[in-house]
Amino acid sequence: MRVQDDHLALRATGLVKRFGDRRVVDGIDLAVPTGAVYGVLGPNGAGKTTTLRMLLGIIEPDEGTRTLLGHALPRDASDRVGYLPEERGLYPGMKAREAIAFMGALRGLDWSTGRKRAATMLEQAGLGHAVDSKIRKLSKGMAQFVQLLGSVVHQPDFLVLDEPFSGLDPVNQERLEALIRGERDRGATILFSTHVMAHAERLCDRLCVIAHGKRRFEGTVDDARALLPMKAHYVPHHPAPGIAGLLPAGAQEDRGGWRFTLPPEGIEGILVRLIDAGYGISGLSIERPGLHDAFVRIVGEAAREQAA
Numbered sequence: 001m002r003v004q005d006d007h008l009a010l011r012a013t014g015l016v017k018r019f020g021d022r023r024v025v026d027g028i029d030l031a032v033p034t035g036a037v038y039g040v041l042g043p044n045g046a047g048k049t050t051t052l053r054m055l056l057g058i059i060e061p062d063e064g065t066r067t068l069l070g071h072a073l074p075r076d077a078s079d080r081v082g083y084l085p086e087e088r089g090l091y092p093g094m095k096a097r098e099a100i101a102f103m104g105a106l107r108g109l110d111w112s113t114g115r116k117r118a119a120t121m122l123e124q125a126g127l128g129h130a131v132d133s134k135i136r137k138l139s140k141g142m143a144q145f146v147q148l149l150g151s152v153v154h155q156p157d158f159l160v161l162d163e164p165f166s167g168l169d170p171v172n173q174e175r176l177e178a179l180i181r182g183e184r185d186r187g188a189t190i191l192f193s194t195h196v197m198a199h200a201e202r203l204c205d206r207l208c209v210i211a212h213g214k215r216r217f218e219g220t221v222d223d224a225r226a227l228l229p230m231k232a233h234y235v236p237h238h239p240a241p242g243i244a245g246l247l248p249a250g251a252q253e254d255r256g257g258w259r260f261t262l263p264p265e266g267i268e269g270i271l272v273r274l275i276d277a278g279y280g281i282s283g284l285s286i287e288r289p290g291l292h293d294a295f296v297r298i299v300g301e302a303a304r305e306q307a308a
Contacts, residue, residue: 009034009069009158009189010055016063017050024050026213027064032191032206037184039200039207040193043299047213048193049086052162055191056083069158079108082156082188086163088144092136096122096146099135103150114153121149125175141172148176152183159183161192165199177203197292209295211302221291228289228297230262237280246273257283 010032017025025047032038042048053059055066057074068074068081090099100121101114109117122131127142135143144167152159161180165173180190180203194200200207201221209217209224217224235257236243243258244251247270251260263270271281 007033008067009036010067010191012051012055012064012066014064015051015054015061015066017047017054017059018062024213025054025061028210028213028215030055030066030208030215030218032189034189035184035187036205037180037190037192037203039204040191040210041195041197041200041207041295042193042210043195046210048210049162051210052160052191052193056081056160077158079154080157082107082151082154082159084148084151084161084164086166088147088167090135090143090147090150092134094135095132096127096135096138097131099146100150100153103147104153107154107156109154117153118149121153122146125149125179141168144168145172145175148179152179152188155186155188157188159188159190159192161190163194164192165194165196173199197290197295201291209298211299212306214302216298216302217294224291224294224298225289227294230289231259231287232262232267233257233259233283233285233287234274234281235283236274237282238278240279242277243274243279246270246277246279262286 008031010030012028012030015025015028016023028047028051040048040051050059054061055068055074057068065072066074069077071077094102097115097118100118101109101111104114104117105111119128119131122128125145127145130138130142130146135146138146148161148164151161164176168176177199180192183190204221206218206220207224208215217227233254234247247258248260248263251258267286271284274281
């Protein structure tokens with residue numbers, strides 16, 4: 001059954017999954033815009049992988065609905081989907097080119113086209129030397145990247161990557177980031193899970209945070225950062241003990257100056273007081289909170305709620 005939704009590649013409403021008495025996924029809603037890079041963030045054991053498997057129709061939810069590329073049954077869209085599971089695995093006796101072509105064939109791509117694309121993709125990824133190497137002779141990171149290429153060789157409209165950066169060295173992490181951007185530029189929608197904030201901060205158009213089986217946040221990276229106040233680092237021209245009395249409560253000495261949370265009214269009034277008192281300004285920087293800080297706060301609040 002096909003369901004019309006022109007602006008979303010994927011929608012999920014009220015997804016629930018129980019394993020025994022435990023609700024691993026507890027009422028999750030998702031709306032992934034077409035053409036977006038969408039991150040599913042959360043600590044280990046949060047329910048990310050189970051959620052992705054329900055979205056793809058690999059397992060069925062106990063409650064809730066989902067549509068993928070307009071289909072109420074996700075498996076009806078399987079030839080238009082690429083998937084890199086958390087559990088990696090390739091036939092060790094296969095050559096890299098054949099492994100990629102084989103994965104494409106499972107999604108309906110003809111063998112000849114798959115082999116040609118595989119050679120081109122390996123070359124573009126800087127792995128052209130491995131095109132005829134057997135998987136067992138590749139490093140773990142290279143084999144993982146071959147599997148990644150196999151998940152996109154059929155040029156899917158929707159790409160799901162479960163912890164794709166896990167186990168990759170920095171060079172292959174950069175290759176993967178470039179591949180994700182390339183797939184987005186081609187027009188694909190990319191959904192990936194991770195617990196490493198740096199990748200999400202650089203790549204995601206939107207993201208959600210899952211903790212203890214529930215969605216705790218949804219929005220842009222800037223929306224997440226805005227959950228925390230900005231910080232300021234002030235270095236006086238004439239240091240003196242009395243400075244602390246002119247700064248907001250909780251200011252702490254740091255790197256030859258003072259670090260404090262910006263009050264809602266901003267920093268202008270504080271600077272006027274410091275200048276009028278003769279302390280001057282030798283250095284001043286405003287520090288926006290990072291996604292890591294926002295993630296720690298969101299997950300921490302979820303843990304406290306769970307414990308209450």
